[in-house]
Amino acid sequence: MSRQIPGLRWRQAQRFFVSGVLVTGLHVLVAASVIRFLWPNPAYANGIAFVTATVASYLINTRWSFSSSFRSRSFYRFCMVALAGCLLAMGVSGLADAYGWSYWIGIAAVVMVVPPVTFVLHSRWTYR
CATH class of the missing domain: 1.10.287 (Helix Hairpins)
Known part of the structure; x- marks a missing residue:
């Protein structure tokens, strides 16, 4: 088991929180945009937004929150x-x-x- 650098887990948690807020905003923006401009079906729009937000969350959290590689x-x-x-x-x-x-x-x-x-x-x- 590797030793944890003091404060590293807290820093990861803070970054995870910030990225979560940003990605939630992205989800809302994508869902609203799809409903308004492309397809007025909230279920499908939120499905598209969920996939978009999940990929963005992976990218942000991998590199920033957890300092990992893809x-x-x-x-x-x-x-x-x-x-x-x-x-x-x-x-x-x-x-x-x-x-x-x-x-x-x-x-x-x-x-x-x-x-x-x-x-x-x-x-x-x-x-x-």
Whole structure:
């Protein structure tokens, strides 16, 4: 097991957070643009936006957050973690809905649960 440089994991987490905010903005921009200018179907527009945001997230996080190089193995793992994050988000929000809570509580729970889980998965699996 390699020794961790003090503060490195915290720095990665900060960069992961910043890239997440940027990529979320990209997702919104792409989805809104597709709906407005190309195809007025929100489901398909968000699908296109999700794929675009996932690729951008891989590029940013690989080079900036985790200081790694592009490899097919890490891209595959990144996509698997993104899919797991999507399923986790659906599960968390579905659980909140099952308890009859406001969808805002579900969104807050997703924001509090999914990014830390995906960060840990990326740092311990995707980029190892």
